Amino acid sequence: MDLSDRYTLVRHGDADGWIEAIAAEMAQILNHDITTYGRARMLLSGGTTPAPVYQALAELEVQWDRVEVSLVDERWLSPQDRDSNARLVRESFLSRAEGAHFDPLVRVGKPLPECVYTANLQAQHSQAPCLGVLGMGNDGHTASLFPGSKDLARALESTLPYAALDATGCPGANQWPLRITLTPHGLRQCRQRLLLLRGKQKLEVLKQALESNNAQLYPILNAINIEGAKLRIHWCD
Template sequence: MTKYEIQVSEDKNSLALAASDLITQIIQSTLKNKTRAKIALCGGSTPKAAYSLLGKNKLEWTNVDLFLGDERWVDNESQDSNCFLLNNSLFKEGNPSLEASFFSVSTVDLPSPEDSANDYETILRNNLDGDPPKFDLILLGLGDDGHTASLFPGSDALFERDSLITVGEGKGHKRITFTSKLLSSADNVVFLISGSAKQIALKRLLDQSESWERTPAKLVSPNSEIIVLADKDAYPSF
């Protein structure tokens, strides 16, 4: 049974600070025991402010490997791209975080989304240890429909159990996404959730009887406790 630790912030600004602080702590504690920290980041509007804060922190960034948990099959310069989001938050000019190694998803420069998925799986296997490969931290968002990464309700991607990376589809885009197998293998999983539109989805995530087919975020089931960072708008008194 998946366990959740809920940490509620007063508003979205304090949520961003809490997320930045937690990611910083996990990187620091990881590098006390390992030579490199392996972190998977999420896209979406909620983490942008956290990334802007995180990128300014003075960490051992040269020993940090950053990956994306999902990416739309669009050009990296597209505003719909998670790469674009990171370049305008975490990787702003002058940030210490620019010293980190970032492994982006090759998208439209390859023939198909399936080719992109296969290429990214190879990158992960070449740069992480374990089978399935294990991240030190995977940061996730939660959609108002209950999706996380690019695992959307009704998508074939929900049923992929063998691969690490698969092709999902949602909100008008083909997407390259971590599978539930990979999402559940991390040492630390953190959901970052903001806004009243997420209330119902968050309630379903925390409901032990909720179906993963309706709320795909329920598929994320690591051995460790999942940390949920939410603001008061997303986490009222249920």
């Protein structure tokens, strides 16, 4: 299957240009929804790759008190834990974007199933996300959809926005196998999706994924082959 009509690959000459262009695009998407609906909602990924983009975004002209933020996925950790996606988003973005509202996926003191239930309830009663920001691991995972996970098929087939996933034995999950992750159904609800990639290795993994056309082996394909707007891939070395 030729998926070239399902994504746009934008190559940037340097890291500064990559950061600036992505932040500007995100601000434009948010401002469109604020103008159209009065509010905007976006879903962010963790990791070191997008952090400078979030910092740059927070400096742009957006009515942050009209923006709701949640996560694409989260490790089963306290939102205060230094390795949580919530903490990265809080430190790189929320601390600078004064007034933005944040909905974490992990609720302190609540068991994992209840946190997933609450995340789905929140998603179903919130404004549809205008934007989902994704990353990709060297194993081809996106969000916390890890190849080889015993829960992967269930998550891919879910009709809910979020699912719990146990990635025990998956190298890409490192020491945090328990996750809450956006499902393809949840991805589909994001009107625009951006994939942020750095380095030649990530570009090679993406090429392998496209050639394989195997969404279980390369879950990143689930962000490409769903209906809706094309996935916009921003890459620089």
